[in-house]
Amino acid sequence: MLTFVIYKSILCVVVFGVSLGVAAYSTWWERKFAAFLQDRKGPSRAGPFGILQPLADGGKMFFKEEIIPNVSNKFLFVLGPSLFLLTALMTGVVIPWGKDLIIGGKAYPLQVTDINIGIIYVLGVTSVGVYGIMIGGWASNNKYSLLGAIRASSQMISYEIAMGLSIIALVITAGGTLSFREILEKQDAGISNVMYQPLGFLIFLICAFAETNRAPFDLSECETELIGGYNTEYSAFKLGAFMFAEYINMFISSAIMAGLYFGGYNFPFAHELYSAMGLQEGSVAISLIGFLVYFFKICLFISVFMWIRWTLPRFRYDQLMNLGWKVLIPLSLFNLVLTVVVEFFRGTIVF
Amino acid sequence: MQLTNRRKVVSNKEQSFAEKIYLPAIVKGMAITFSHLFKKAPTIDYPNKTRPMAPVYRGQHVLKRDENGAERCTACGMCAVACPAEAITMESGERKKGEEHLYREEKYATIYEINMLRCIFCGLCEEACPKEAIFLTDRLVDTDYERRDMVYGKDKLVEKIDQRIDVSKRQTPEVLEFKKIPGLRHNELYKKIK
Ligand code: SF4
Ligand code: SF4
Numbered sequence: 001m002l003t004f005v006i007y008k009s010i011l012c013v014v015v016f017g018v019s020l021g022v023a024a025y026s027t028w029w030e031r032k033f034a035a036f037l038q039d040r041k042g043p044s045r046a047g048p049f050g051i052l053q054p055l056a057d058g059g060k061m062f063f064k065e066e067i068i069p070n071v072s073n074k075f076l077f078v079l080g081p082s083l084f085l086l087t088a089l090m091t092g093v094v095i096p097w098g099k100d101l102i103i104g105g106k107a108y109p110l111q112v113t114d115i116n117i118g119i120i121y122v123l124g125v126t127s128v129g130v131y132g133i134m135i136g137g138w139a140s141n142n143k144y145s146l147l148g149a150i151r152a153s154s155q156m157i158s159y160e161i162a163m164g165l166s167i168i169a170l171v172i173t174a175g176g177t178l179s180f181r182e183i184l185e186k187q188d189a190g191i192s193n194v195m196y197q198p199l200g201f202l203i204f205l206i207c208a209f210a211e212t213n214r215a216p217f218d219l220s221e222c223e224t225e226l227i228g229g230y231n232t233e234y235s236a237f238k239l240g241a242f243m244f245a246e247y248i249n250m251f252i253s254s255a256i257m258a259g260l261y262f263g264g265y266n267f268p269f270a271h272e273l274y275s276a277m278g279l280q281e282g283s284v285a286i287s288l289i290g291f292l293v294y295f296f297k298i299c300l301f302i303s304v305f306m307w308i309r310w311t312l313p314r315f316r317y318d319q320l321m322n323l324g325w326k327v328l329i330p331l332s333l334f335n336l337v338l339t340v341v342v343e344f345f346r347g348t349i350v351f
Numbered sequence: 352m353q354l355t356n357r358r359k360v361v362s363n364k365e366q367s368f369a370e371k372i373y374l375p376a377i378v379k380g381m382a383i384t385f386s387h388l389f390k391k392a393p394t395i396d397y398p399n400k401t402r403p404m405a406p407v408y409r410g411q412h413v414l415k416r417d418e419n420g421a422e423r424c425t426a427c428g429m430c431a432v433a434c435p436a437e438a439i440t441m442e443s444g445e446r447k448k449g450e451e452h453l454y455r456e457e458k459y460a461t462i463y464e465i466n467m468l469r470c471i472f473c474g475l476c477e478e479a480c481p482k483e484a485i486f487l488t489d490r491l492v493d494t495d496y497e498r499r500d501m502v503y504g505k506d507k508l509v510e511k512i513d514q515r516i517d518v519s520k521r522q523t524p525e526v527l528e529f530k531k532i533p534g535l536r537h538n539e540l541y542k543k544i545k
Binding site for chain 2: 036037038041307312
């Protein structure tokens with residue numbers, strides 16, 4: 001029991017640390033990558049290649065003046081970013097980061113908890129995250145913040161439907177389980193779900209952009225119209241919390257996409273490779289390789305997020321809503337029906 | 352009248368299906384940005400590396416001293432007349448007894464100011480000077496926070512006795528030859544003063 005508690009605590013802390021670390025370094029990579037795409041060099045002053053830039057940024061955030069507007073509701077004003085950051089960090093617990101570590105005959109799963117409704121948990125928690133934005137924008141008592149918050153929440157709510165529908169299609173293909181772990185195990189042979197669900201993946205990808213408020217759907221914080229959207233009034237570390245949470249969200253949604261659609265820690269010919277390298281199934285090395293592969297996939301997805309951001313201009317608000325309601329939802333319904341029909345003929349589902 | 356052949360006629364035609372779903376255009380755009388990933392950045396890592404400069408680069412001015420260390424400028428005002436940007440102002444004074452080692456001529460500039468914000472670094476002052484007192488050098492003019500600090504006085508313009516500034520770089524044979532051309536404005540002015 002004690003080892004269990006210690007193990008889980010360590011894992012929690014590690015997931016927490018990794019999320020924060022990845023978020024911090026995403027900001028660095030975002031700037032670097034943007035620079036590369038624009039034929040620039042990006043941050044290069046702090047350490048070699050600007051590696052220490054996130055530390056400098058974080059330090060700056062800490063030492064900035066904390067401003068709470070006089071007319072704002074102070075409790076809610078602080079609650080907003082806290083809630084957003086909290087929910088962003090909470091989603092990391094259901095993601096299996098690798099195969100079980102087997103030490104001394106005992107299996108230590110690289111997943112904080114395997115709830116059998118893991119996917120629904122993630123969807124639920126991320127939609128609670130909207131409250132963070134809504135509360136923050138509303139409590140600022142500033143019309144730009146409020147408009148940004150309204151946009152963010154309506155956008156998230158609209159895109160959640162299409163996202164959920166595309167996940168249902170995926171769950172049907174994956175054999176009716178909502179547990180992350182089982183969906184990942186199903187892709188053990190190296191054939192990832194994206195082969196069966198290309199359309200679903202596309203819908204999920206677009207929705208993920210909208211859910212994380214990333215370009216081209218970042219209208220909730222567009223500078224040109226709304227100054228800064230819901231974080232107009234925020235400064236110092238509360239602003240930092242908002243930004244951090246956004247990067248964590250990006251990290252988690254990359255992890256979800258890489259896991260659900262691209263096999264997570266599985267990769268094609270994994271077993272052949274392991275036996276060629278003379279590794280025992282279930283050894284620590286395999287878990288480690290699996291974790292690194294997963295991490296690599298996540299980094300690729302994060303880069304795709306950035307790639308899109310530095311390619312596409314922002315959508316107009318009505319375009320965004322049209323795309324969400326008139327295109328993505330019908331499309332995901334179609335995808336769902338198609339999946340059911342195909343799976344029925346494949347014999348995976350019976351009525 | 353058609354100036355270039357890059358004109359495009361805009362039309363309000365209905366979008367085709369491929370245009371409506373955006374995806375082909377998005378993929379095309381992403382391919383373009385991706386191709387830039389492998390292009391070399393034209394950035395010059397400035398404080399560590401500097402761009403090669405032309406030998407005749409016209410930068411911050413210097414007021415020269417002669418070989419004995421006396422200021423060459425005689426406050427004739429030719430440079431100020433020649434200056435198209437009206438960047439130069441000066442006040443003249445008479446040399447006292449015992450100041451011969453400080454000023455070469457009997458009349459000298461007590462105040463000599465160049466407003467670096469007005470100056471366009473055309474080099475006409477250098478061309479105009481009959482005493483070979485003012486030269487443009489390859490030094491860059493530093494930025495500053497205050498406008499008034501950008502008006503350089505004699506303290507910044509006159510070269511230090513122990514730190515002479517080499518102005519020979521700019522005086523290439525071509526430049527020297529150019530300065531001799533009769534009919535150039537400074538030559539005309541010079542003749543008039545004489
Ligand atoms: S370089 Fe040209 S603009 Fe500048 S002070 Fe000399 S004459 Fe005037
Ligand atoms: S033209 Fe030469 S000598 Fe005359 S005032 Fe200018 S710098 Fe001095």
